[in-house]
Amino acid sequence: MPMAPATDSAPLAVCFALLGACVGSFLNLVAWRLPRRQSVILPGSHCIRCGQGLAWFDNIPLLGWLLLAGRCRYCGAGISSRYPLVELLCAGLWVLQLQTHRGSWAALLAGLLFSGQLLVLTLIDMDTMWLPEPLCRWGLLAGLLLTPILAALEGGDPLRQTMGHGFAALMGLLCLEAVSGLGQLALGVPALGLGDAKLAAMLGAWLGGRGLASAVLLAVFSAALVGVVGRLSGRLAAYQPFPFGPFLALAGMVLWCGGETLANGLLGLVLAGLI
Secondary structure (H helix, E strand, C coil): CCCCCCCCCHHHHHHHHHHHHHHHHHHHHHHHHHHHCCCCCCCCCECCCCCCECCHHHHCCCHHHHHCCCECCCCCCECCCHHHHHHHHHHHHHHHHHHHCCCCHHHHHHHHHHHHHHHHHHHHHHHHCCCCHHHHHHHHHHHHHHHHHHHHHCCCCHHHHHHHHHHHHHHHHHHHHHHHHHHHHHHCCCCCCHHHHHHHHHHHHHHHHHHHHHHHHHHHHHHHHHHHHHHHHCCCCCCCCCCCHHHHHHHHHHHHHHHHHHHHHHHHHHHHHHC
């Protein structure tokens, strides 16, 4: 039986929060540079306005932004509050994974990897309405590679679960591509971006069939709610597109943390409403 991490330790939670904030700082950089085809390694962190490199103490997650009062030390240009917010969000996700892991360090590390992938994809989609196919592809492969390992550690059938997750990934890709194609025929524009279908395939690789179905349902409901509120408030024009990827990512994270119990509960509610 694999040794489980001690989640009731406050110092451990603090360490996870600090590490999560550092990872969030790096994910901010990835989400900014990747769509611009820039290296995520070189050059080092710098002001996007004046190009001046930042000192190490300016890069301290959360604290650096606060000490600078949200402005570049050299040119005075404003620094978006998104940077500390993403660092804080990633810190929270790391602590959440620590509290909701499935009983082993392997499951905990898998959850940290999954949440990091979803966070980067969310930030990029919010900025550009584009989900990079390489990130979705690597996320899908990571899910399929880790599924048999986690299944073996949890006493499941590695081959059966891997095949199930692989089939879920295929169905997620095909179903959302079909929805996009039907939208093109009916409305003249794709109902979904093809990146959404690839993200759904990635979720299928990590969550399996029930988890994917529940995640898609949750994402559709939350996106519809945001769309209605945005339309009624005037923040969204008629037929104005907005990214669906963040809703899929959020739903995927909720289902990963909630596990099979939450997936079965959501599907049960939907089926009860249909009967």
